[in-house]
Amino acid sequence: MNLYKKIRNVAFLIEPEKAHKLAISALKSGLHIPSDNNSKLLKQKVFGLTFNNPIGLAAGFDKNAEVPNEIISSGFGFTEVGTVTPIGQPGNKMPRVFRLPEDDALINRLGFNNDGMEIVFDRLSKITKKGIIGVNIGANKSAIDKLSDYQMGIKKFSKIADYITINISSPNTPGLRDLQSGQNFQELIKLIKVFKNDGLKTPVLIKLAPDLTRKQLELIIDYSIDGKIDGLILTNTTIERKYIKNKRYSNEDGGLSGKPLMQKSTKILRDSYTISEGKIPLIGVGGVSSSRDIIEKIRNGASLIQLYTAIVYEGPTLISKLKKELISEVEQYGVKSIADLVGTAIKK
Numbered sequence: 471m472n473l474y475k476k477i478r479n480v481a482f483l484i485e486p487e488k489a490h491k492l493a494i495s496a497l498k499s500g501l502h503i504p505s506d507n508n509s510k511l512l513k514q515k516v517f518g519l520t521f522n523n524p525i526g527l528a529a530g531f532d533k534n535a536e537v538p539n540e541i542i543s544s545g546f547g548f549t550e551v552g553t554v555t556p557i558g559q560p561g562n563k564m565p566r567v568f569r570l571p572e573d574d575a576l577i578n579r580l581g582f583n584n585d586g587m588e589i590v591f592d593r594l595s596k597i598t599k600k601g602i603i604g605v606n607i608g609a610n611k612s613a614i615d616k617l618s619d620y621q622m623g624i625k626k627f628s629k630i631a632d633y634i635t636i637n638i639s640s641p642n643t644p645g646l647r648d649l650q651s652g653q654n655f656q657e658l659i660k661l662i663k664v665f666k667n668d669g670l671k672t673p674v675l676i677k678l679a680p681d682l683t684r685k686q687l688e689l690i691i692d693y694s695i696d697g698k699i700d701g702l703i704l705t706n707t708t709i710e711r712k713y714i715k716n717k718r719y720s721n722e723d724g725g726l727s728g729k730p731l732m733q734k735s736t737k738i739l740r741d742s743y744t745i746s747e748g749k750i751p752l753i754g755v756g757g758v759s760s761s762r763d764i765i766e767k768i769r770n771g772a773s774l775i776q777l778y779t780a781i782v783y784e785g786p787t788l789i790s791k792l793k794k795e796l797i798s799e800v801e802q803y804g805v806k807s808i809a810d811l812v813g814t815a816i817k818k
């Protein structure tokens with residue numbers, strides 16, 4: 471049993487949100503395991519940015535940009551702060567995060583608890599960034615015109631973010647996922663086009679749900695190519711429950727993340743790569759916990775990957791381990807760069 475697994479037995483006696491707060495505090499006080507075993511095999515340029523390695527920390531861990539540099543120093547190739555909404559909000563009532571240890575999974579219905587964009591902007595503008603930091607933006611629960619919240623987010627964060635993620639896939643804000651369909655999505659693309667026509671240089675990505683139908687996905691990709699969207703993130707958490715063994719908490723409302731999400735999110739990723747014919751860079755997220763999972767996402771169309779839940783179950787040393795294993799896996803393929811593996815599991 472590794473050290474983290476021993477610590478985990480104790481950590482899991484603490485409520486998930488308290489344990490998360492402790493993790494943020496530990497990072498803030500300088501307690502992180504430095505990792506720099508990057509290799510040129512893992513380095514690549516995606517939507518104009520150079521990533522030292524393809525492993526990013528997914529949105530939701532550092533919602534308020536409290537520790538982005540510490541996360542980069544722990545070995546991640548990039549991190550995504552947020553989701554940030556225009557006005558700070560408390561989120562849903564507690565308890566709202568549940569561990570499903572038998573499945574290496576979590577269910578959360580946090581509901582975009584965050585400090586709001588002014589505070590997060592302030593925090594981010596005070597640091598000297600040590601690496602690629604994306605900002606994930608959302609809409610307030612109380613917003614009547616949700617699109618205008620995204621407009622405010624883009625305007626605010628395009629000045630300091632390395633990329634912006636439009637999160638329209640959280641299951642925990644009523645009506646948010648509706649922005650993924652039909653006319654709503656078209657309106658969103660129109661809004662982004664206006665920014666791009668006005669000279670916006672910051673890459674804009676859109677984060678999608680794993681619960682989309684093929685038809686919805688085809689429309690989204692069509693509009694995204696037309697709107698010159700810089701990338702898609704596939705996927706957020708799922709509202710489906712058929713993948714979990716655990717009985718306790720399995721009926722809690724919210725989004726399921728972790729191992730049970732791997733297959734479903736990779737399927738949507740693969741479909742997106744096929745539908746888009748590789749024309750839009752994709753970030754694969756959902757259930758990644760090993761270097762094999764990373765290679766699977768990459769071979770099914772992802773240029774980069776992100777993870778969150780695996781850190782809860784495997785601990786902070788996971789990143790060093792993943793990078794080491796990844797380097798030797800890429801070497802075995804005999805390619806010059808990990809970028810050469812993107813989409814190779816899909817027949818052309």
Ligand SMILES: Cc1cc2nc3c(=O)[nH]c(=O)nc-3n(C[C@H](O)[C@H](O)[C@H](O)COP(=O)(O)O)c2cc1C
Pocket residue numbers: 528529530531533552553567576578580582606637640677705706707727728729731755756757758776777778779780
């Ligand atoms: C506790 C928790 C909070 C999350 N909060 C956000 C969020 O604020 N915005 C977002 O886009 N995704 C959020 N996510 C989703 C993750 O970014 C990711 O898409 C999802 O968990 C699947 O990856 P994983 O299986 O590696 O955890 C959250 C996930 C968890 C577990």
